[in-house]
Amino acid sequence: MYKKLTIKLFKVRANSSNVQIRAIVIGFNNKPNGAYVERLGVFYKEHGVDMILINIPRLSYWVHKGVKINPKVSWALGMLGQAEAFADNKK
Numbered sequence: 001m002y003k004k005l006t007i008k009l010f011k012v013r014a015n016s017s018n019v020q021i022r023a024i025v026i027g028f029n030n031k032p033n034g035a036y037v038e039r040l041g042v043f044y045k046e047h048g049v050d051m052i053l054i055n056i057p058r059l060s061y062w063v064h065k066g067v068k069i070n071p072k073v074s075w076a077l078g079m080l081g082q083a084e085a086f087a088d089n090k091k
Helices: 056-064 071-090
Strands: 005-012 019-028 036-046 049-054
Touching (some): 005 036, 005 056, 005 071
Antiparallel strands (some): 005 019, 019 036, 036 049
């Protein structure tokens, strides 16, 4: 049903030269930076610090529908999971 859709990073222009912003979106495989279906979150680097903001229920919905995840997004989600595990160990 959703074979051509993928969860990928989408370039976003930032006002600051110190910030690199990428949106996490549901998009088509053949459109690198064209239209996308839904914005799921943001991944950005500011002054060497990685920040990830994700709408988890919507991500879960699309993964349940069988949409593939781009390796770069998978890496970002892995970083988020690693940070969660680190925070749980500190308690």
